[in-house]
Amino acid sequence: MTVPALLLHLLVFPGLLFLVSWSLALEWVDRKVAARMQSRVGPPPLQPLADFVKLLGKEVIQPGGAGGRVLGLAPLLSFASVATAFLLLPVSGSSPLGFQGDLVVALYLLTVPTVALLLVGWSSSNVFAAVGGVRAVTQMFIYEVPFYLALLGPALLAGSWSVSGIVEWQAGRPWMGILQPVGLLVGLVGLQAKLERTPFDIPEAETEIVAGPLTELTGRRLAVMHLAKDALLAAGCALLAALFLGGPLRPFSAALPGAVEGFLWFAAKTLLLLLVLSTMRAATARIRIDQLDAWGWKVLCSLALAQMALVPFLASWME
Amino acid sequence: MAEVLVPIGPQHPALKEPVSFRVWADGEVIVRLEMDVSYNHRGIEKGAEQRDFHRTLPLLERICGICSHSHTTVFAKGIEALMQVEAPPRARAIRTVVAELERVHSHLLWLGVAAHEVGFNTLFMWTWRDREAVQDVLEALTGNRVNYGINAVGGVRRDWPPDLVSTALDRVAPLGDRVRLYADMVAREKTMLARFTGVGKLTREQVLAYGAVGPTARASGVDYDVRRDDPYLDYARLPWKVITDDHGDVLGRTLVRVGELHESLNMIQVLLRDLPPGEIRAKVPRTAPPGEFLSRYEAPRGELVHFLRTNGTDRAERVDVRTPTMANWTSVAMALRGRWLADIPVIVAAIDPCLSCTSRVSLADPEGRDRGGMTWDELREHGIRFYAEGRHER
Amino acid sequence: MTAPADLARVASVLEGLGTAEAVPGPRIRFTTTAGNLREAVRRALSGLDLDHFIQIGSVDTGKAIELHYHFTGPHRAVVTVAVALPREGTRAPSLADLLPPAGLLERQVHDLMGVEFDGHPALDRFILNEDWPAGEHPLRKDWKPREGAFYGGVRDAAPGPGGG
Structure with missing residues (x-):
């Protein structure tokens, strides 16, 4: 890859510029869909951007006794991690930056925002933020195990630890979502928990702990944290789309399509996954952390393990 | 884990009117709470x-x-x-x-x-x-x-x-x-x-x-x-x-x-x-x-x-x-003890509290040492019982 | 339904503690003294099937402070145990241990009417703010805001910290 091409890839497509606009667009779709389900009008398309710009211009308030450096850096760290992970995912074709093991790297990078939330909550010197931060990490320990198990299923079956490699394996074969439907389901639920959306918005439960870890974030810190959350939504959907729905692949096609067609397929699959996530958000109430604990380990984790156990049989059957 | 004081109110997203709960929580479980049902006095x-x-x-x-x-x-x-x-x-x-x-x-x-x-x-x-x-x-x-x-x-x-x-x-x-x-x-x-x-x-x-x-x-x-x-x-x-x-x-x-x-x-x-x-x-x-x-x-x-x-x-x-809310406060205070922090909003909301009714003659009571007008010992006793129940239900 | 709490039954259960009369509502009012209040309520609760404590109604008639403890039960009849207390040194025994909801209501009456409840576990300010002048009870008939006294809220004259 030449230097200009690399820069273009990092900064424009599918890098920074695309990621920001794509994330804000997904946020709009999510808000609009949920609003229509709740018989509300919903926001206009540019509302997420307007919110972001407005927050950027707001005063940053530093609470007394809070760790200013952590509050300032954690949102940037979150966004940077998610943006890096997004570069490894196939958007219009195989990612040129991909390598064997990039799946593991992406999964680790996508965990950073949660850890950042703990740091923010802990150093906010605010009891709601602290409780929220602890809840965020508690929740992480519950959903990460089944989420990872579900996402490693495709890797094991394809025999590749590269996201793009798994996509290429699916070309000409049934998609992983058809071979491992339970894995897709667990992955979706895990992603919803990772994004801290209803019914898993326990760390940010407005009526209980105000805004959780975000309580003391203001101005551009809050703006970047929200952006990181949106980017996580985009990256999470892209990851699931690549692992289970063949990413940029056209259905029933053995070859990777051209860049434009590949992107359209990627976008369609992302929106489909988002629709499921939005519906889940609109159709449920928030559960309690103890209920998530019980359900996550007993049901979600067992399902993921069962799916894993089927992978060797699937592999021998495929051959 | 040490007990932490979580102030719910007088301004809090779960509350539509001012009331103050000072909740001592052990992690996510409510140990005890004090209530202040005032702030709305109009004489x-x-x-x-x-x-x-x-x-x-x-x-x-x-x-x-x-x-x-x-x-x-x-x-x-x-x-x-x-x-x-x-x-x-x-x-x-x-x-x-x-x-x-x-x-x-x-x-x-x-x-x-x-x-x-x-x-x-x-x-x-x-x-x-x-x-x-x-x-x-x-x-x-x-x-x-x-x-x-x-x-x-x-x-x-x-x-x-x-x-x-x-x-x-x-x-x-x-x-x-x-x-x-x-x-x-x-x-x-x-x-x-x-x-x-x-x-x-x-x-x-x-x-x-x-x-x-x-x-x-x-x-x-x-x-x-x-x-x-x-x-x-x-x-x-x-x-x-x-x-x-x-x-x-x-x-x-x-x-x-x-x-x-x-x-x-x-x-x-x-x-x-x-x-x-x-x-x-x-x-x-x-x-x-x-x-x-x-x-x-x-x-x-x-x-x-x-x-x-x-x-x-x-x-x-x-x-x-x-007012009905005045009559219901004591039961709320008892129902909350030993429950999860996350249950506060829904338990309080379940009596449909109307605070402007209740505190029509109230001003403010930031001290609020007494919880629900019960004696310490009574509260402690109820607390232990509820606490045990809460543990049991987990 | 259990036996109705009619006038005769109230009079017989609470015999020797005061006088019972029927008042419109329909309601049975039993007038007793502060000394007999606890005994009257205890006997009424057990003997008259009164399981729901409605309210402590308080009145300043200008001559006395009256407290009216209203009860009802499965028979749906309302029974009131009433006491009249002197306006100076107004004291009554607390019922907070017999009736848990009375704890809050007594604190309310204490704030507004200036009744001291003996034996209340914590007769703290409940509805008056902490900077309300001590010893002023706004629902007493002779209460008037004193010129120059501060009754809470924002002080007009004194500039706040950093303001002015």
């Missing part, structure tokens, strides 16, 4: 002693923004009893219709708030949208959406022409289907059931001991409803039944309220189809003879009581208001 009881009866009525209407009609009706019916006059049948029917419409809009509001407290915003939006329809009907019938101003001592202030009544009937009729939909959602939506079932549990004995009233009491199988026990307005001649439930938790309180919505909608339609003709206001004397009257009323939140004393002048000597 209404004192003001009611200094105005004549007709000017007191609009003042009492402003005790509460949700059950405004309850406060004026209970006062008007008490003063009428002391004056030994009776409101004409048409006025009584009109008062009953407004009272039941008020109950419908209050319960719909509650259902939305309860859903919002557990993060189920879809139900919140839906119920509040239907509540708009009820408020539109109230506006058409009385001229106002919140403080209806329909009551007067001796009757009502506004007559309803037949076409208005038929429009109101048309608008109320479809609400029954919506309520059935919500009842279905409450009974089947798993995440909501998980948050409502077994939460804020009160046994029949506890309800009676702590003096809880209204849907909170009826959800624990306590069969008290002033509309039947001490009939006023038109309730004695209307077809309806008292809804009780034996869950004793937030789910039970929800089911009771949903049941009452059906009863109320039915009563409204029966009354509107057959409004008695005649006068809407009786002639009343300027003064009331000396006497006392305990005026009771079933407000949407439970038994509302005005203890009235007259002294032969045109002013009341004393208007002592005991």
